[in-house]
Amino acid sequence: MTMEATRYDDGTISYPGHPRSRNGAEPAGTIDLSEHTAEVVTWTTSTATPPGVREPNHLAIVEFDLGDVVEDGETSVRALVQLENGDVETGDEVEPIYTEELREPGAGIREPESQDWDGYRFEPV
């Protein structure tokens, strides 16, 4: 399992990847974010969760500094992730822990076969 961000010909990076960058450039490669730590930009604990989602659900927008693997263009990318728990503050450094099922497939409206359901929860380093 990887957590792949996409790097584009124009030097931009996005997670998740898209067929084109926000400027219309083609993909040039991928970067596995699961090998990196990230910094919490903001977070919330959601107490009213939909079917198949743990309650409470701790979520954060985190930012990966990719300066050590990217030489030019953008050197950071953000992702929305689950947190292991709500014991975090903005600015904390967090690392990914693989989780087989972030959400129960089929419990909600989304067709189970239409996407994957495993991924990473993050906890403070």
Next chain:
Amino acid sequence: MTETDRVAVIGASMTQFGQREEWILELLSEAGLDCLSNAGVEADEVEHLYVSNMTSGEFEGMTGVMNALAHDIGAIPAYTQRVDQTSSSGGAGIYAAWQSIQSGASEMTLLVGGEKMTHRTTGEATDIIASIAHPVEYKAGVTLPSFAGMTARHYLERFDAPRESLAKVAAKNHRNGVDNPHAQFQKEVDVETILESPIVADPLRLYDFCPITDGSAAMLFCPESVAKEYTDEYAIAAGVDGATDTHVVHEREDPTVMGGVVESGQGAYEMSGYGPEDIDVAELHDMFTILEFLQMEGLGFAEQGEAWELVEEGYTERDTGELPVNTSGGLKSKGHPLGASGVAQGVEIYEQLVGEAGDRQVEADVGLCCNVGGFGNCVITTIMEAAR
């Protein structure tokens, strides 16, 4: 439509918002027929019929509502179209109706927005709405309220804004809703109660969120030359524009800026010839209290990071403020039946401009409504002016 014609709004209506026994078609019919009746227009005069609706298939298992509505209200053989732009379906319906008149394709266009939601549990409704999310967001269990919680925390921390300022948005809009007989909640709520209500998406609490709602609203459009055959009291749709922002919310460069608000606002200002300083009354999409700040800033009513100060100063109060915001009670108090909400914003601005807002009436010649879809994924801004 002549070269000098403008697009007029000659009628508007909304049903009681809240928990209704009626299903989607009955709600749409109620608002549509009221609108036609108020304007003195017969159903068979309608050339285009647009239905703003996000999820009748998912919520009720009822599709094709626009054709069914044409039959039910006697509007056959009108051209019909369902307009789905998630929570901004209503605003997108206004844009579609405006286009139909402006292009000359129709000389009488009825727009009806509606949604039936309350028969579902909160979890089910939340999931249906959250199905707009990208797969990486959806599998994380994200909901629209959780986006609001993360954005609110970022805003409060970055701009050193007090938590109470968000509660004051909710208190203001509940106060305004007391005078709206169609609002779901016609009850004042004080700041202390809001700050002590249960946490839904930290730091936001129950009263920072709009309710789940059934309801419908309608507007009637025609060329100004046709409007004068029916009434002297009408409004002009002076500017309307729509725009998108990233589908994946965390890909935005600045989490406190909704690009769709900025872009659609600029487009509507440019088309109408008005600027933020000309707006006398505004209906903003307060699905969550934090959105009122982001729209005030994106539309140029406040500098970035300063909308909360204007709210603290009373700038947006209905009876004493320089720019009354959400005189209808907003989505917060009036309710948020997805496809109806943007139309209901237009209904409020229309009523303010033609002097039919009752106890909510403010002095207004120019009004603006901003209808946000998803978490800023798509936005429609409309500017209307009183007929001169």
